[in-house]
Amino acid sequence: MNAPLVAVAHGSRDPRSAATIRELLDVVRSVRPELDVRTAFLELSAPGLGDVLDALHAEGSGQAVIVPLLLGHAYHASVDIPNAAREAERRNPLLRLRIAEVLGPDRRLRQAAWRRLLEGGADPGDPELGVVLAGAGSAHESANRLVSEVAEVWQRHSRWAGAVAAFAAAAEPDVPAALERLRAWGARRFAVGSWFLAPGRLPDRVLERAAEHVERPVLADTMGAAPELAELVIERYEAALAARPGLLAHAT
Structure with a gap:
């Protein structure tokens, strides 16, 4: 058994x-x-x-x-x-x-988050799109580094103005700072990818902060089922x- x-x-x-x-x-x-x-x-x-x-x-x-x-x-x-x-x-x-x-880390997490982002309407070929990959944030730097590494992989597989990690708590940059960095790189449109397994307080905080700082951002669902x-x-x-x-x- x-x-x-x-x-x-x-x-x-x-x-x-x-x-x-x-x-x-x-x-x-x-x-x-x-x-x-x-x-x-x-x-x-x-x-x-x-x-x-x-x-x-x-x-x-x-x-x-x-x-x-x-x-x-x-x-x-x-x-x-x-x-x-x-x-x-x-x-x-x-x-x-x-x-x-x-x-x-595992490539399937990256694939699931990428698919959710594309389902939300992000275009991998848009050179004026800036993408924030948002995670919870941790006092353990290795957990934060994983999110940053995924954003770097996404950048290499797209034509975006940039892709950067941001965190809801306990780590930097936060979402507004990440959006400002993307603006400096030439982004004119924005999307927020989700490094979250399920909805909740922290994912909602990320989406709220993004909506406060940019108009009509593309918002990806959590990885979910x-x-x-x-x-x-x-x-x-x-x-x-x-x-x-x-x-x-x-x-x-």
Whole structure:
């Protein structure tokens, strides 16, 4: 019997966020109907990760793979999820857990965000278009660097005036500063790409700031229930299963 896949997202007070995560996991189930796929959240949404792991143990599961639905490796991946898993194992001594790698970096994230941007109306051949790729922002520079690297890749594959990363919090530049940089590079029209998995307070903040500073910007949807993401979730799960057995083993 396959180990259950416990997909854990950050969580949000915005009900659209949890609904989007559940839609993504419905796509995972459609691809791998034999898998027991559970939804969990770190905070602000239910059910919590610990509750899901306890329920699996109560149902007789002896193992599970936790797949973090996080775009980069920062505090939640390095501290919160391992701590929650260790606590679950202490409460349930017969439960053995593995933690998969976070979703990023991976070309499929870049592809999903790019597709959402084009669906929003951005033209890769427009030399007067400036594109902001907006992410949450993190105290971990590696997570911010990932967003900047994606913007650089997009720039190389377009004729835009420029493409730059911007952040909703905890990192710079913010959206207004990024827009000013693009203006200095010759942009006359603007688009905002989304380095967010699901809607919520931070994506809304990004869109509001963009609308305050430019007229009629192209606004991309969050990645959401993209097939690329479902494929990636399954791959992370399978890699964790294939890793050397051990307490809270991580895929590499």
